[in-house]
Amino acid sequence: MRIAEASAQSGLSIDTIRYYEKIGMLQPIGRGADGQRRFTAEDIQWMTQLNWLRQTGMPQADMRAFAVSVHSGTTDTSERYAILLRHRTVLAQRRRELEACERYLDHKLSVYAPQQEKTHG
Amino acid sequence: MRIAEASAQSGLSIDTIRYYEKIGMLQPIGRGADGQRRFTAEDIQWMTQLNWLRQTGMPQADMRAFAVSVHSGTTDTSERYAILLRHRTVLAQRRRELEACERYLDHKLSVYAPQQEKTHG
DNA sequence: CGCTTGACCTGGAGTTACTCCAGGCTGGTA
DNA sequence: TACCAGCCTGGAGTAACTCCAGGTCAAGCG
Numbered sequence: 001m002r003i004a005e006a007s008a009q010s011g012l013s014i015d016t017i018r019y020y021e022k023i024g025m026l027q028p029i030g031r032g033a034d035g036q037r038r039f040t041a042e043d044i045q046w047m048t049q050l051n052w053l054r055q056t057g058m059p060q061a062d063m064r065a066f067a068v069s070v071h072s073g074t075t076d077t078s079e080r081y082a083i084l085l086r087h088r089t090v091l092a093q094r095r096r097e098l099e100a101c102e103r104y105l106d107h108k109l110s111v112y113a114p115q116q117e118k119t120h121g
Numbered sequence: 122m123r124i125a126e127a128s129a130q131s132g133l134s135i136d137t138i139r140y141y142e143k144i145g146m147l148q149p150i151g152r153g154a155d156g157q158r159r160f161t162a163e164d165i166q167w168m169t170q171l172n173w174l175r176q177t178g179m180p181q182a183d184m185r186a187f188a189v190s191v192h193s194g195t196t197d198t199s200e201r202y203a204i205l206l207r208h209r210t211v212l213a214q215r216r217r218e219l220e221a222c223e224r225y226l227d228h229k230l231s232v233y234a235p236q237q238e239k240t241h242g
Numbered sequence: 243c244g245c246t247t248g249a250c251c252t253g254g255a256g257t258t259a260c261t262c263c264a265g266g267c268t269g270g271t272a
Numbered sequence: 273t274a275c276c277a278g279c280c281t282g283g284a285g286t287a288a289c290t291c292c293a294g295g296t297c298a299a300g301c302g
Contacts, residue, residue, distance in 0.1 A: 016289065034250085034297060035296080036249080052225055054288095055222065059288095060289095087226065088223065095219050095220070098212055102209065105208060105209045109202065109205055112198045113202075123278080124279070135279095155268060156280070158279085175259095
């Protein structure tokens with residue numbers, strides 16, 4: 001499939017896909033006779049996975065280390081495991097922050113509410 | 122108090138504080154006879170609040186709109202309310218994404234686990 | 243066949259939100 | 273007097289995209 005559909009399916013923007021290929025986050029994508037990229041189902045799967053990590057703010061350096069490890073074809077998954085585990089911890093921390101901020105906002109909003117609450121019910 | 126302590130108390134880095142003042146996110150901070158910034162408790166309170174919003178990814182444009190509204194001294198809080206409410210919605214959405222990614226990571230980690238679990242039990 | 247349109251290409255500039263750095267001033271201390 | 277920490281400014285650098293100009297190619301139309 002071509003880049004537009006690849007973008008729709010993976011969730012990465014067209015520009016981001018080209019950018020990721022440029023910096024080596026994706027292995028070189030195959031090209032058709034016309035010189036345009038042709039994505040395989042495997043490419044899409046990998047890009048979708050990257051999108052998950054990216055959306056939750058994994059630094060590119062970590063994503064690249066992960067990518068390199070996967071593409072190296074090594075059976076030693078300890079590095080990938082470590083990267084994911086670290087990110088898992090970061091996410092848990094971030095979720096706590098986020099929840100705290102939600103409570104803070106709810107408090108703030110309730111303070112402002114009296115002037116807004118015509119629709120409050 | 123001076124900038125180092127202001128940074129420690131608000132959670133904003135020294136550079137970020139100066140940057141925020143430069144772009145108008147903070148009202149001009151008072152200066153001592155030596156030309157250095159002196160922060161009041163009110164400054165700190167405001168900076169701490171900004172740090173909450175910032176840490177959860179509110180765009181600077183929104184933060185500035187919020188700041189301008191607060192500093193304008195207007196009693197009409199509808200804009201602030203709208204900004205906070207919007208951010209509240211974004212956070213809820215982000216938390217759902219984050220939780221989904223946590224589940225995804227847990228799944229991934231469990232797949233890698235068999236090769237790593239010497240220290241698991 | 244020539245023309246236009248749309249999807250794609252590349253290299254490079256622009257954006258956001260900081261972060262770091264060089265070079266310089268000041269107040270207190272040995 | 274010399275030195276140092278802590279502060280100052282303007283400006284360059286960074287991360288992670290995002291946008292843009294200018295160009296190619298295949299398909300459809302008259």
